[in-house]
Amino acid sequence: MDVVAVDISGRHAEGDRYIMVSASVESRISPEGIERARGMRLVPLVARSVDMEVVIGLIEESVSGLSGVVIAERGDLYNLARWRVESILGREFKYPESRGERRAMELAHHASFAGRRLALRLMDEGLDFGAGSEAAGGI
Amino acid sequence: MTKEKTAVLLFREDPKEELRPEEVAELRGLAEAAGYRVLAEVSQRRGRDRRFQLGRGKIAEAASYEPEKLIFNEPLSPGQIFNINKEFLLQPMDRFNLILEIFASRASTREAILQVELARLSYEAPFVKTMESLKKLSERPGYRGSGRYDVSMYRDITGRMAKIRAELRGVEETGERRRKRRKEQGFDLVALAGYTNAGKSTLFNRLAQEAVAAIDQPFTTLSPTTRAVAAGERRFLLTDTVGFIDDLPLFLIKAFRSTLAEIVEADLVLLVVDLSDPPKLLRERVASCHEALWDCGCYAPIISVLNKVDRIDPEVALERSDLIRDLAPNPVFISAREGHGIEVLFDMIAEKLPPQEEFVIRLPSSEAGMGQLSRLYEVAEPIKVKYGEEIEVLLRGRREIVAKALKGAGRTLMDPEPPAEG
Numbered sequence: 001m002d003v004v005a006v007d008i009s010g011r012h013a014e015g016d017r018y019i020m021v022s023a024s025v026e027s028r029i030s031p032e033g034i035e036r037a038r039g040m041r042l043v044p045l046v047a048r049s050v051d052m053e054v055v056i057g058l059i060e061e062s063v064s065g066l067s068g069v070v071i072a073e074r075g076d077l078y079n080l081a082r083w084r085v086e087s088i089l090g091r092e093f094k095y096p097e098s099r100g101e102r103r104a105m106e107l108a109h110h111a112s113f114a115g116r117r118l119a120l121r122l123m124d125e126g127l128d129f130g131a132g133s134e135a136a137g138g139i
Numbered sequence: 140m141t142k143e144k145t146a147v148l149l150f151r152e153d154p155k156e157e158l159r160p161e162e163v164a165e166l167r168g169l170a171e172a173a174g175y176r177v178l179a180e181v182s183q184r185r186g187r188d189r190r191f192q193l194g195r196g197k198i199a200e201a202a203s204y205e206p207e208k209l210i211f212n213e214p215l216s217p218g219q220i221f222n223i224n225k226e227f228l229l230q231p232m233d234r235f236n237l238i239l240e241i242f243a244s245r246a247s248t249r250e251a252i253l254q255v256e257l258a259r260l261s262y263e264a265p266f267v268k269t270m271e272s273l274k275k276l277s278e279r280p281g282y283r284g285s286g287r288y289d290v291s292m293y294r295d296i297t298g299r300m301a302k303i304r305a306e307l308r309g310v311e312e313t314g315e316r317r318r319k320r321r322k323e324q325g326f327d328l329v330a331l332a333g334y335t336n337a338g339k340s341t342l343f344n345r346l347a348q349e350a351v352a353a354i355d356q357p358f359t360t361l362s363p364t365t366r367a368v369a370a371g372e373r374r375f376l377l378t379d380t381v382g383f384i385d386d387l388p389l390f391l392i393k394a395f396r397s398t399l400a401e402i403v404e405a406d407l408v409l410l411v412v413d414l415s416d417p418p419k420l421l422r423e424r425v426a427s428c429h430e431a432l433w434d435c436g437c438y439a440p441i442i443s444v445l446n447k448v449d450r451i452d453p454e455v456a457l458e459r460s461d462l463i464r465d466l467a468p469n470p471v472f473i474s475a476r477e478g479h480g481i482e483v484l485f486d487m488i489a490e491k492l493p494p495q496e497e498f499v500i501r502l503p504s505s506e507a508g509m510g511q512l513s514r515l516y517e518v519a520e521p522i523k524v525k526y527g528e529e530i531e532v533l534l535r536g537r538r539e540i541v542a543k544a545l546k547g548a549g550r551t552l553m554d555p556e557p558p559a560e561g
Contacts, residue, residue, distance in 0.1 A: 001465055030468055031429075031441070031465055031466050031467060031468040032440060032441050032468050033438070097426040097429060097430075097465075097466060098426070098429050098465060098466045099429050099432060099433050099438075099441075102429070102430075102433045
């Protein structure tokens with residue numbers, strides 16, 4: 001089964017803003033684990049809030065161009081029912097169930113966490129992610 | 140004659156989601172397994188009541204049956220237990236407490252008894268703390284009569300938990316040593332896992348030709364049982380384990396860590412699935428098994444044993460296996476009770492176990508060489524031994540285990556030489 005596991009790191013306020021990085025990992029999985037990781041996309045976003053609109057916008061941007069069923073942790077999508085997420089995203093979606101899907105989520109989690117640390121370092125060095133984040137509801 | 144235990148089951152239906160009959164049946168099954176006669180089932184569609192979980196009227200209705208216990212499907216907070224007990228003078232319990240009661244009644248080994256006690260204390264500690272603070276509202280320290288202070292009961296519990304943990308660590312270390320020795324001796328470890336009452340013990344009996352207790356009720360097995368089994372030319376150790384259940388609380392998983400270690404350290408897991416479950420429930424149960432395997436850190440390959448095919452039509456069995464295709468790797472249809480599909484399962488086990496290879500090893504013809512040969516006999520299957528200036532052994536075994544047995548001997552493993560003609 002082809003899946004795109006997506007995870008957002010940084011959903012906690014840093015002052016008056018949220019510095020988030022969404023990682024999407026496109027992979028082929030079996031019920032037992034990952035067979036092949038095909039691609040990865042990291043999208044940074046600096047936003048004023050983490051409401052549903054911002055989160056969905058970030059996920060949409062993050063999974064674009066990657067093929068497969070989108071999977072994400074329940075908490076990232078405020079425990080919304082699967083059919084509602086599918087309607088909003090306009091793509092096939094599910095919450096992780098099998099060991100393979102959980103493994104893919106773990107990979108996405110590591111990627112987003114590392115991506116955020118990199119983003120923070122780059123911001124310390126003066127790089128501005130804010131300008132490009134406007135379209136996705138960011139600053 | 141012992142007094143019969145009676146209970147009324149109470150369910151809270153979420154306003155957005157209907158109560159499923161399987162959920163009712165599962166709680167009823169658990170209550171019956173704990174020895175309760177169910178007098179009635181009471182349900183109410185509403186949001187959670189802060190004081191009583193359900194409405195006061197519904198609890199009064201349940202109390203009118205005069206049961207010994209009120210069993211709630213939803214988890215109860217310490218405050219709710221206190222309020223129900225005070226208001227209706229009845230003992231309330233939730234699903235987790237019921238599971239603990241079953242575990243307590245079935246625990247037979249020292250390890251299982253300690254695990255159950257630890258789980259019970261972990262569950263009860265926050266309740267006791269709340270009870271104490273609630274009682275303190277109207278009483279002063281020393282209310283236990285013998286001058287003991289209010290914090291002492293909570294301290295007793297945490298102290299006992301620390302003692303049990305220390306004792307369990309000893310048991311775990313023994314288990315670890317045993318598994319390590321088994322691995323070093325070249326045994327392949329195969330563990331049975333699956334939802335409670337999926338038929339793991341029946342399959343264990345069928346594969347090992349044993350007679351462990353296999354009864355149509357949840358949580359028949361609490362302590363792991365291991366037996367040697369042969370699948371063709373491969374011999375392996377098969378372990379029967381405790382079953383999983385939906386929403387297995389973390390404290391229970393932690394308490395049964397040493398039992399679940401049998402699954403974690405297995406070379407192969409047989410995930411037993413009851414294919415006669417209704418489709419939606421079937422999927423949910425397999426998913427909760429995956430969750431439990433993930434939580435306990437099991438990364439071994441899985442064979443999905445689709446059990447109880449004798450209870451459904453073959454077309455239905457195929458439909459249901461298709462429904463869980465993304466959750467059930469390497470599926471094998473069997474009926475553990477009737478013995479259908481066991482040969483196919485044995486073939487699959489032999490195929491999925493870590494591969495064995497053939498090696499030719501040359502050892503010095505000395506006392507040290509004979510010692511090494513003796514070690515090799517313990518961990519691998521010797522095919523041919525030739526004594527001469529050197530001892531030449533052709534044997535079959537797992538590469539890493541043979542390598543470990545020869546560690547320090549200064550000998551390298553060699554791939555098999557082609558067998559001599561004739």
